Amino acid sequence: MADIAQDIPVARQLPPPRSTGVFGWLRANLFNGIGNSILTLICVALLVLIIPPVIRWALINAIWSAPNGAACHGGGACWAFIGEKLRFILFGFFPAGETWRPITVVAIFIAMILAACDRKTWGRRLALLWAVGLIAVFLLMRGGFAGMSEVETRLWSGLPLTLILAVVGMLFGFPLGVLLALGRRSRLPAVRAICVAYIELVRGVPLITVLFMASLMLPLFLPAGMTIDKVLRAQVAFILFAGAYLAEIVRGGLQALPKGQVEAADALGLSYWQRTRLIVLPQALAMVIPPLVNSFISMFKDTSLVLIISLFDLLSCAETALTDPNWQGFYVEAYVFVAVIYWCFCFFMSRYSQVLEREFNRGKRR
Amino acid sequence: MASEDASLSIAPTRPVPWRDPKIRAIAYQIAFVAVVAGFIAFLVHNTLANIGRQNIATGWGFLDREAAFGIGESLISYSPADTYARAFLVGLTNTLHVAVLGIIFATILGTLMGLARLSSNWLVRKLAQVYVETFRNIPLLLQLFFWWGLLNKMAPGPRQAWEILPGVFVSNRGIVYPVPVASPAYKWVGLAFVIGIVLSFIAKKWATRRQMATGQQLPTGWIALGLIVGLPAIAFMVAGAPLALDVPALKGFNFAGGDAMSPEFAALLIGLVVYTGTFIAEIVRAGILAVAWGQSEAAMALGLRGGQRMRLVVLPQALRVIIPPMTSQYLAITKNSSLAVAIGFPDLVSIANTTMNQTGQAIEGIVMIMTVYLFISLAISLGMNLYNRAVALVER
Numbered sequence: 087m088a089d090i091a092q093d094i095p096v097a098r099q100l101p102p103p104r105s106t107g108v109f110g111w112l113r114a115n116l117f118n119g120i121g122n123s124i125l126t127l128i129c130v131a132l133l134v135l136i137i138p139p140v141i142r143w144a145l146i147n148a149i150w151s152a153p154n155g156a157a158c159h160g161g162g163a164c165w166a167f168i169g170e171k172l173r174f175i176l177f178g179f180f181p182a183g184e185t186w187r188p189i190t191v192v193a194i195f196i197a198m199i200l201a202a203c204d205r206k207t208w209g210r211r212l213a214l215l216w217a218v219g220l221i222a223v224f225l226l227m228r229g230g231f232a233g234m235s236e237v238e239t240r241l242w243s244g245l246p247l248t249l250i251l252a253v254v255g256m257l258f259g260f261p262l263g264v265l266l267a268l269g270r271r272s273r274l275p276a277v278r279a280i281c282v283a284y285i286e287l288v289r290g291v292p293l294i295t296v297l298f299m300a301s302l303m304l305p306l307f308l309p310a311g312m313t314i315d316k317v318l319r320a321q322v323a324f325i326l327f328a329g330a331y332l333a334e335i336v337r338g339g340l341q342a343l344p345k346g347q348v349e350a351a352d353a354l355g356l357s358y359w360q361r362t363r364l365i366v367l368p369q370a371l372a373m374v375i376p377p378l379v380n381s382f383i384s385m386f387k388d389t390s391l392v393l394i395i396s397l398f399d400l401l402s403c404a405e406t407a408l409t410d411p412n413w414q415g416f417y418v419e420a421y422v423f424v425a426v427i428y429w430c431f432c433f434f435m436s437r438y439s440q441v442l443e444r445e446f447n448r449g450k451r452r
Numbered sequence: 453m454a455s456e457d458a459s460l461s462i463a464p465t466r467p468v469p470w471r472d473p474k475i476r477a478i479a480y481q482i483a484f485v486a487v488v489a490g491f492i493a494f495l496v497h498n499t500l501a502n503i504g505r506q507n508i509a510t511g512w513g514f515l516d517r518e519a520a521f522g523i524g525e526s527l528i529s530y531s532p533a534d535t536y537a538r539a540f541l542v543g544l545t546n547t548l549h550v551a552v553l554g555i556i557f558a559t560i561l562g563t564l565m566g567l568a569r570l571s572s573n574w575l576v577r578k579l580a581q582v583y584v585e586t587f588r589n590i591p592l593l594l595q596l597f598f599w600w601g602l603l604n605k606m607a608p609g610p611r612q613a614w615e616i617l618p619g620v621f622v623s624n625r626g627i628v629y630p631v632p633v634a635s636p637a638y639k640w641v642g643l644a645f646v647i648g649i650v651l652s653f654i655a656k657k658w659a660t661r662r663q664m665a666t667g668q669q670l671p672t673g674w675i676a677l678g679l680i681v682g683l684p685a686i687a688f689m690v691a692g693a694p695l696a697l698d699v700p701a702l703k704g705f706n707f708a709g710g711d712a713m714s715p716e717f718a719a720l721l722i723g724l725v726v727y728t729g730t731f732i733a734e735i736v737r738a739g740i741l742a743v744a745w746g747q748s749e750a751a752m753a754l755g756l757r758g759g760q761r762m763r764l765v766v767l768p769q770a771l772r773v774i775i776p777p778m779t780s781q782y783l784a785i786t787k788n789s790s791l792a793v794a795i796g797f798p799d800l801v802s803i804a805n806t807t808m809n810q811t812g813q814a815i816e817g818i819v820m821i822m823t824v825y826l827f828i829s830l831a832i833s834l835g836m837n838l839y840n841r842a843v844a845l846v847e848r
Contacts, residue, residue, distance in 0.1 A: 115574035122573045129575045276481035280488055290829040291822045292787040294801055298821075302814040306502045307495045387591040394794055401594055417601035425590045425598070432589035 178243025259328025562732025
């Protein structure tokens with residue numbers, strides 16, 4: 087027994103490096119290796135260099151109220167400018183006395199988008215809700231009844247215009263896109279050729295060109311005496327543009343559909359339109375919902391381009407607010423404010439599309 | 453039995469013509485083409501009538517006339533006395549200039565940020581994520597206005613210019629930076645660089661053949677590095693190593709020396725690179741994540757080291773996923789460069805816009821813009837498709 091229980095001297099060792107707690111986390115995530123430690127230090131240095139001045143500018147030295155622009159130049163941000171111009175940046179030239187109308191319109195849009203986010207509501211009731219919502223938006227913007235003054239479309243501006251252009255462009259562009267995608271996959275060569283030509287032509291040129299075309303050439307295309315108002319022209323351009331891009335997304339869904347589905351429908355004796363409506367589209371469209379949301383995000387961002395054909399969307403109103411001689415030089419404040427609004431909408435939608443994608447892939451994961 | 457079978461078989465009968473799928477297909481197509489052609493004819497008819505009524509000039513004759521407007525910056529010589537055709541050419545070169553630089557820098561920034569988002573370093577990962585999520589969700593036009601406002605309106609005059617790096621000054625006149633003094637040596641250096649690339653390709657081929665034959669590996673990476681960096685360095689030394697830099701310095705009211713970037717060009721380039729970089733970062737990240745982890749494990753089991761694993765196993769497979777969406781980003785940069793018209797950089801669209809305003813010939817102007825962009829799009833797609841074919845999976 088004695089020789090088994092021999093006292094063998096074991097060299098004392100340091101305890102292993104901690105892998106839990108604050109220091110363990112720091113070691114694992116920030117200082118695992120020389121290269122990473124250097125990177126961490128560089129990043130910290132950058133943050134120390136950038137963040138304090140930004141906070142000083144945006145919060146500590148900022149001026150929150152001032153009678154005019156001259157009293158507002160003091161090193162920090164001039165949020166008084168935003169306060170002064172808030173109504174104009176958001177709602178533009180809409181009559182000042184009736185600001186409740188565009189506010190309601192924006193609220194209706196947000197409510198419609200939120201309602202559409204819940205997958206349980208998808209169906210006829212949602213479509214009905216959207217139809218009612220869009221009609222309400224139009225009536226509220228247009229006015230001319232029930233004590234509301236009539237507002238011409240050239241006064242439609244700011245955030246409501248941005249939302250209308252994006253949402254209506256997407257809603258009407260979608261059926262066009264589905265038809266174009268079906269045409270591109272058609273067995274009839276003439277139909278296919280025309281659809282391919284349209285899609286490639288529109289996708290090959292910048293959106294600005296399409297907008298220029300709508301604002302400069304559409305009047306030439308129409309019979310003499312017939313005029314279309316400016317907002318509608320831009321809206322048509324967005325619909326035509328969206329149609330081409332959505333067509334390519336829908337085509338992706340059509341191509342991903344197993345061929346057996348079409349063959350089974352044929353075997354059941356369904357006609358082309360029955361097969362498309364009952365078998366092909368429901369499956370193909372369900373597959374492409376996440377990219378459709380992404381496409382809506384870029385559509386929303388692209389509406390800012392109407393500034394170039396002198397319509398007054400959100401960005402354009404901010405630009406106009408900057409030209410006030412009493413409030414000169416508050417570029418950064420105005421752009422940051424507008425950027426935050428765009429960012430909130432886009433970030434929310436992109437997060438939603440990621441959630442959708444994850445849910446859709448749940449069944450496919452093994 | 454056989455005779456009974458024969459009697460049961462139904463002889464194929466021709467359906468009545470209006471139920472024959474072939475005839476129907478032709479009829480549908482004729483109807484569709486007729487509707488489209490009729491619609492186009494309607495538009496053309498209206499357009500011609502409107503042009504006649506409003507006395508709008510037509511035809512391409514205006515291209516030979518004097519443009520009579522100045523262009524802020526140009527890579528080729530131009531004066532207001534030149535023709536509209538020359539002005540269009542200036543616009544085209546400006547568009548290509550900003551698009552090519554934008555593609556190069558956006559690829560570099562996007563790849564770095566995409567790799568940073570996969571870093572094991574928490575801080576680096578989060579910073580890259582903040583960059584992507586911030587700039588992806590703000591409209592490009594707004595970003596362009598921001599950079600342009602910063603460079604053109606907020607930046608100080610040349611006398612108080614910000615020196616962001618030694619020798620690099622930012623003022624409301626744009627960005628000035630030092631360049632090496634022109635010297636014939638650089639021609640030789642450039643030539644040596646090209647020769648180095650060609651030679652390293654040949655060396656790679658030869659090393660592969662040698663490895664196939666003998667099983668011995670050569671350090672081709674080091675050989676290529678030596679050729680591509682070493683040859684120009686030797687050429688630089690042999691040609692006399694002209695180290696002089698043309699550093700910009702304040703002379704009077706503006707900078708002299710060095711090279712300058714106008715605020716418009718700089719704003720457009722920065723905006724395009726920062727915006728598109730976010731999309732490229734996501735593409736690169738998705739591409740690398742798409743390569744199954746088992747591939748890396750298999751490579752480790754074969755005894756490949758970190759760099760080899762990335763170069764020989766992960767990257768070739770990731771590129772297949774990366775190339776197609778990357779192509780559409782390159783196309784997007786080219787098309788988005790047309791937003792230059794909003795901040796006054798004389799690109800193709802901006803010059804066409806001026807031309808349309810001066811001559812009133814909207815149709816010709818828009819046709820020219822569309823043709824040029826279609827050609828550029830086709831060229832980029834073609835180039836990227838060729839590259840894609842080179843990296844695509846070769847199946848039996």
